[in-house]
Amino acid sequence: MWFNIFIAAFSSIGAFLFGYDSGIIASVLTMDRYLAKFGDDPSITGAVVSTFNGGCFFGAAIAGWANDKYGRKRTIQLGALVALLGASLQAGASNVATLLAGRIVGGLAIGILSMTVPLYNTEIAPPKIRGFLVGLTQQMIGIxxxxxxxxxxxxQYIKSDASWRLPLGLQLAPAALLLVGIQFLPYSPRWLLEVGRDEEARAVVHRLHGATTEEERSAADAEFVEMYTTIKAEVSERSRKLSDLWATKAMVRRTLVAVGVQSLCQFTGINVINYFGPLMYKSLGVTGDRALLVQGIYGAIGPIANLFFIIFVLDRVGRKKPLIFGAASFVATFSILAAIVATNPPLPDDAPGGTFVNVAAQRAGIAMIFCTTVFFSLSFGPVSWVLASEVFPTKVRSMGTSVATCANWAFNTLLSQVSPLAMESIQWKFYLIFVCLNLVDLVIIILFFPETKGKTLEEMDAVFGDVKRNMSADDLDAGEGREKARIVYHP
Incomplete structure (x- = not known):
């Protein structure tokens, strides 16, 4: 188990890059030296964020093909390599065009990693702790x-362009560590079976089980035989077509659940806070270095809640109940936040007595923003990565996870482009959009989302009702496929 945890934690350096690259821009966009060089035009501010997210969309799309062709490990290395280029362009930017190019390239890298890291962790995780291991993705994003x-x-206290170049350039360190270190981790055993490297797959399964005793070896062999039987049946009918994702009623449901959970994750509004937190605090009368200080405290709360959740809750209560809790919570927090800003508008900066009349309301508004990250970390944050990567059969898992992640980034791009403009033009009414979206989320989750906790990836057929695939597995179980596995791997 500890080896599984180490693998998941190390590969999740890719998720750390995701969190750092997404988070650092919120601080950079408010720095005096950055503003002196690039200005504070809301359209450029939105472009700096949205071009990154657009790059993430295309990176996630590319990753689906790369994962099938080269495997999960090599695709993570590709993402790390592209991240090095993107960070270099951002840190060395001398004009808006170069900065945007760096954001696009950096986005390609994060798109690749955001799709591949949870996929890899899903395929090396034992069912009993899969929620925890895949939930490490969100944990490292938070860190x-x-x-x-x-x-x-x-x-911000550096009195030169290094104030914004240094934080953007620091991305180079984790990207380089991931590029080199992932080489020493195992391939996904399920991908190895897909490409016919059966002996390597069996060795990896034994390694993941820490199989040193006869009982442990027997358990590892039993899991391997289950993988072998199901994956070989799937490979025999693989077509690699995107239409496979809606070829049957069961596949339509799988796809809608995976795409849905990633899309609904953006409807929570969490990334609006992550990207434009200082602008939200400004609407509450908190400006300058105080806004960055509050944003720093805000960022520390989520990972603490997330760690508690993935260790003690996620694999016990499952996936559906936390999502219901999260959607209902966001309806409440954004309703209160909208009411506070609507009834206590900030005053001009030069107004007597400060920029916000009601200090108690200001603190309540900040508390609602803080509650949002806590509730997100107890629901959509970790669950979205777990659910989207575990619902698909092996034959379409990389393609399906890629499509789901693309949906995440598509809505992320949209919200990041319009949010600064919306906060300036319609102000508190912008928060009402998230009240409505989360009400819709709540209904969809209650009516259509299944529970998948405790199931092996090969047992998801029963959850989604893949009758055809169950028949194929039964046929193989009674025929030469499983018998071959027993003879070859149980001498």
Whole structure:
């Protein structure tokens, strides 16, 4: 088990990059030296964020093909390599065009990693702790945000362009570590079976089980035979067509659940806070270095809640109940936040007595923003990565996870482009959009989302009702496929 945890934690450096790159821009966009060089036009601010997210969309799309062709491990290396280029362009930018190019390239890298890391962790995880291991993705995203927020807070006091170049350039270190270190981790055993490297797959399964005793070896062999039987049946009917994702009623449901959970994750509004937190705090009368300080504290709360959740809750209560809790919570927090800003508008900066009349309301508004990250970390944050990567059969898992992640980034791009403009033009009414979206989320989750906790990846057929695939597995179980597995791997 500890080896599984180490693998998941190390591969999740890719998620750390995701969190850091996404989080650092919130601080950089408010720095005096950055503003002096690039200005504060809302359209450029939105473009700096949305081009990154657009790059993530295309990166996630590319990753689906790369994962099938080269495997999960090599695709993570590809993402790390592209991240090095993107970070270099951002840190060395001398004009808006170069900065945007760096954001696009950096986005390609994060798109690749955001899709592949949870997929890899899903395929090396035992069912009993799969929620925890895949939930480490969100944990490392959160830690990345913490580091980004505090690096940004400290860097604002540098009286040169290094104030924004340094935090953008620091992405090079984790990218280089991931590029080199992932080489020493095992391939996904399920991908090895897909490409016919059966002996390597069996060795990896034994290694993941830490199989040193006869009982452990027997358990490892039993899991391997189950993988072998199901995956070989799937490979025999693989077509690699995107239409496979809606070829049957069961596949339509799988796809809608995976795409849905990733899309609904954006409807929570969490990334609006992550990207534009200082602008939200400004609407509450908190400006300057105080806004960055509050953003730094905000970033530290989520990972603490997330760690508690993935260790003690996720694999016990499942996936559906936390999502219901999260959607209902966001309806409440955004309703209260909208009411506070609507009834207590900020005053001009030069107004007597400060920028916000009601200090108690200001604190309540900040508390609602903080509650949002806590509730997100107890629901959509970790669950979205777990559910989207575990619902698909092996034959379409990389393609399906890629499509689901693309949906995440598509809505992320849309919200990141319009949010700064919306907060400036319609102000508190913008928060009502998220009240409505989360009400819709709540209904969809209650009516259509299944529970998948405790199931092996090969047992998801029963959850989604894949009658055809169950018949194929039964035929193989009674025929030469499983018998071959027994003869070859149980001498």
């Amino acid at each position: 990345g945000f913490i580091v980004a927020n505090w690096v940004g807070y400290g860097s």
